[in-house]
Amino acid sequence: MKTNDQLTLPQELRATPFGPRPSRAEAEQAVRTLLRWAGDDPDREGLLGTPDRVVRSYEEFFAGYEQDPVEILKRTFEETEGYDEMVVLRDIRLESHCEHHMVPIIGKAHVAYLPDRRVVGISKLARVVEVFSKRLQIQEKLTSQIANAINDVLQPKGVAVVIEAAHQCMTTRGVHKPGVTMITSRMLGAFRDQPATRREFMALIQGRHEGLSNA
Ligand SMILES: [Zn+2]
Secondary structure, three states: OOOHHHHHOOHHHOEEOOEEOOOHHHHHHHHHHHHHHHOOOOOOHHHOOHHHHHHHHHHHHOHHHHOOHHHHHOOEEOOOOOOOOOEEEEEEEEEEEEOOOOOEEEEEEEEEEEOEOEEEOHHHHHHHHHHHHOOEEOHHHHHHHHHHHHHHHHOOOEEEEEEEEEEHHHHOOOOOOOOOOEEEEEEEEHHHHOHHHHHHHHHHHHOOOOOOOOO
């Protein structure tokens, strides 16, 4: 577990749970190696700035390793005037990377919970999707991590997470099957035990369904 002290250090001085982080220069060198492996010349003009840009992109793609979903979720509100119906956040844009090929997974997530007195700001639910997405993932694990984090911190009566996503490792390489969407779900508490609750959630997320746009 990283401490807060670690988070105030510049990224290249921070340790990972697996030992010291490689330096930025080492990461850029690795990109140069891949450029040569692809058959190009890392010293030609168009590629000179590429290792730097790729490393910066990685900082963005994988920013979730630096963020703690528990911190994001733990500020809750209890003044809800007895609100005890489902809270659903639909069509949350999802951008992740598959851990097998390191290429994008693009799609959307639907997140719902049934509050037990406490609610959380809705932007926090979207942030939790983002934190887990900005790590290397498989869709099944991503779906479970989002649901489990909300369940553990908010302790609601139930949590439901559905993710629909296209995997570029299937569309741009390998079997080359564009237009295929993978759907995963994790249902906890009332969403797992009560068919009526699950049906209500599915109906809410399927209404006005627009599908993936050019993922
Ligand atoms: Zn893949």
